[in-house]
Amino acid sequence: MRIFLLLFITLLLTHCSSQKYSESDFYSKATLKSERDKFLEKTINQIINQSLSLPLNDSTEEKYISAFWAMELIQYKSELTNEVIRKSLEDFQNRSAKFQRALLEVVYTLYQNEFDNEIETLIPALNNAKLFAMCIHYLKNSCSIDKLKEYTNGFELKFMKAAEDPIIKMLKYDLENDFKVKTSIPPLSDLLKHNFGGNKIVIYSLQRMNRDYPGLLVIKNADGKFLRDKDGEIFSVPQLARAVTNLPGYITNGNTPEGILSIQGFDVSKNVFIGPSPNLQLVLPFEVSPEVYFHQELKDSIWIDEHYKNLLPKSWKNYLPIYESFYAGKAGRNEIIAHGTTIDPDFYNGEIFYPFTPSLGCLTTKEIWSDETGKPKESDQIKLMNKLKSLSTYDGYFVVVNIDDKNSSVELSEVKEILLKAEIK
Numbered sequence: 001m002r003i004f005l006l007l008f009i010t011l012l013l014t015h016c017s018s019q020k021y022s023e024s025d026f027y028s029k030a031t032l033k034s035e036r037d038k039f040l041e042k043t044i045n046q047i048i049n050q051s052l053s054l055p056l057n058d059s060t061e062e063k064y065i066s067a068f069w070a071m072e073l074i075q076y077k078s079e080l081t082n083e084v085i086r087k088s089l090e091d092f093q094n095r096s097a098k099f100q101r102a103l104l105e106v107v108y109t110l111y112q113n114e115f116d117n118e119i120e121t122l123i124p125a126l127n128n129a130k131l132f133a134m135c136i137h138y139l140k141n142s143c144s145i146d147k148l149k150e151y152t153n154g155f156e157l158k159f160m161k162a163a164e165d166p167i168i169k170m171l172k173y174d175l176e177n178d179f180k181v182k183t184s185i186p187p188l189s190d191l192l193k194h195n196f197g198g199n200k201i202v203i204y205s206l207q208r209m210n211r212d213y214p215g216l217l218v219i220k221n222a223d224g225k226f227l228r229d230k231d232g233e234i235f236s237v238p239q240l241a242r243a244v245t246n247l248p249g250y251i252t253n254g255n256t257p258e259g260i261l262s263i264q265g266f267d268v269s270k271n272v273f274i275g276p277s278p279n280l281q282l283v284l285p286f287e288v289s290p291e292v293y294f295h296q297e298l299k300d301s302i303w304i305d306e307h308y309k310n311l312l313p314k315s316w317k318n319y320l321p322i323y324e325s326f327y328a329g330k331a332g333r334n335e336i337i338a339h340g341t342t343i344d345p346d347f348y349n350g351e352i353f354y355p356f357t358p359s360l361g362c363l364t365t366k367e368i369w370s371d372e373t374g375k376p377k378e379s380d381q382i383k384l385m386n387k388l389k390s391l392s393t394y395d396g397y398f399v400v401v402n403i404d405d406k407n408s409s410v411e412l413s414e415v416k417e418i419l420l421k422a423e424i425k
Contacts, residue, residue: 020386023376026276028342031369036344043070052084056091061099064088068106072244073273074347077110085111089118093125104134105253109245116142123151127159129167130251130331136171137248140179149175166327170250173320186315188403192422194313195224200295201396203263203280205338205363206415209405211242211255212352216410217338217363219387222396224424227387234419235387236412237380239338240356240364241400250328253360256336257284259325260311261398262293266385267337275342277367277381280388282337282398284329295395303330311397322401333361338398340367340381363400 029035047070051063064084071081088095088103095103107115119138126132132155136148152175156168196202199222207215217239219227227235241256249257261282268278283293290298290307300307308326309317316322341364345355356366365380376382388394403410 020389021278021382023379023382026376026379026382027374028272028275028369029374030272030275031342031344031371032374033371036371040074040344043074044076048076049078049080052080056084056088056095058096061096065099065102068102071106072109073343075110085115086118089115089122092122097128097131100128100131101134101252104131104138105245105247108134108138108247112138113141123155126155129155129159129165133167133171133251134247136175137179137251145175145178166330167250170248170320170324170327174248185321185401185403186319188401189418189422190313190315191399191401192220192419193224193424196311196397197295198222199393199395201263201391201393203396203398205239205241205256205398205400206410207241207256207258207400207402208407208410209402210407211240211246213407214238214240214353214356214366214409216412216415217365217384218412218415218419220423221391222393226419226423234412234416237365237384238356238409239380240353240358240366242353242356242358243361244358245360246358249324249361250331250333252333256361256363256400257324257328257333258321258400258402259323259328260308261325261336261400262288262295263394263396263398264288264292265394266388269339273341273343274339275367275369277340277376277379278385279337279339279381280385280398284333284336285326286329287334325400336361336363338363338365338384340365340379342367342369 030039048067051067054060054063056064071077085103085107089107092100092103107119116139119135120143123132123135126135136151139148152168152172192204201222202220203217204220205215205217215238216236218234218236221227229235243253243255245253247254249255261284264281264283266278267281268276285293285308286303289301290303291301294307305323305326308323312322339362341357343357345357345368348354348357355368357364365384366378367376367381368378369375370377
């Protein structure tokens with residue numbers, strides 16, 4: 001049903017109107033200064049302070065979880081939150097798995113290196129691969145790689161099928177490669193010139209390994225040519241693939257996973273933080289059937305890694321990071337899309353990625369809204385969707401790839417030559 005709805009919405013947004021989207025077409029009340037002020041006050045006083053002032057028990061867990069998420073969103077810490085986090089970690093074993101995950105997430109997001117001892121004491125009792133991996137990643141700055149490998153080997157020994165778990169598989173790769181700090185990649189040109197199937201578009205989101213730095217999106221049409229702007233330059237928009245948590249992509253609410261997602265059309269979100277500009281709907285492997293993901297009929301209705309592997313060029317088939325989206329989907333991640341944002345960028349003033357706003361794993365473009373009119377002053381999302389609107393097909397793939405470990409935003413000038421050489425002549 002979801003796919004039929006997406007196709008219907010796509011038709012409405014594209015073929016029922018030949019007009020391009022204009023920034024004047026969109027309005028978000030949430031971006032007005034008065035609304036942002038009210039939101040911040042309510043978030044701090046009610047969602048965070050009131051909730052966390054309640055005693056922690058089964059009936060208040062949901063309020064705590066909402067408060068943790070709000071803290072991440074607005075990057076908020078106080079003496080109250082510090083004390084609540086400490087006491088919650090002490091009560092960790094008595095809490096639900098949902099609460100445990102939310103607690104570890106906010107600790108990872110806002111309290112790096114502040115609770116190393118407390119997190120390390122949790123490890124022996126953990127029996128959940130996702131929680132275990134979150135703890136290991138948290139400890140990467142305070143424990144040696146050998147110690148973290150020892151913990152991981154111990155986890156595998158306790159649980160016979162741990163080695164088959166997609167999260168453990170990716171975690172072990174991270175450990176073997178020192179958390180990807182200096183990982184080299186196969187030839188990028190092979191991925192850029194690769195034919196992903198007849199009459200398919202391919203959108204590439206070229207990212208850094210350090211997702212604090214925005215990447216760059218380019219679009220290859222079904223004819224093998226990269227789309228141009230009105231001046232004949234390769235069309236591109238900056239794009240952030242960082243989650244507010246900065247967790248790895250194979251963990252829920254982590255960064256956008258590296259690899260291949262399937263394009264499933266346009267949509268307009270009702271989420272106040274995403275805003276009214278159209279977004280690009282994407283799905284991971286396992287999120288939908290192979291037939292829907294690959295845009296074609298298949299004999300097999302069950303996901304196997306060979307399906308995904310066959311999409312890749314030969315030089316990339318044995319490069320595990322490009323399978324992160326496959327294993328993220330297998331581990332249960334979903335609803336990763338490419339969208340704009342109405343989140344107040346001032347929450348992240350001083351961060352490397354400012355004025356971009358991070359998400360919970362989606363890809364975000366830069367949108368700057370007027371706090372006086374509620375209209376966008378600048379929107380790369382509208383530019384992107386207008387460019388896609390001009391295409392005759394939306395069947396295709398969205399490839400997220402970390403190109404290197406430079407500490408800078410990806411610029412068109414540095415990848416232009418390789419893009420031009422990758423085009424079909």
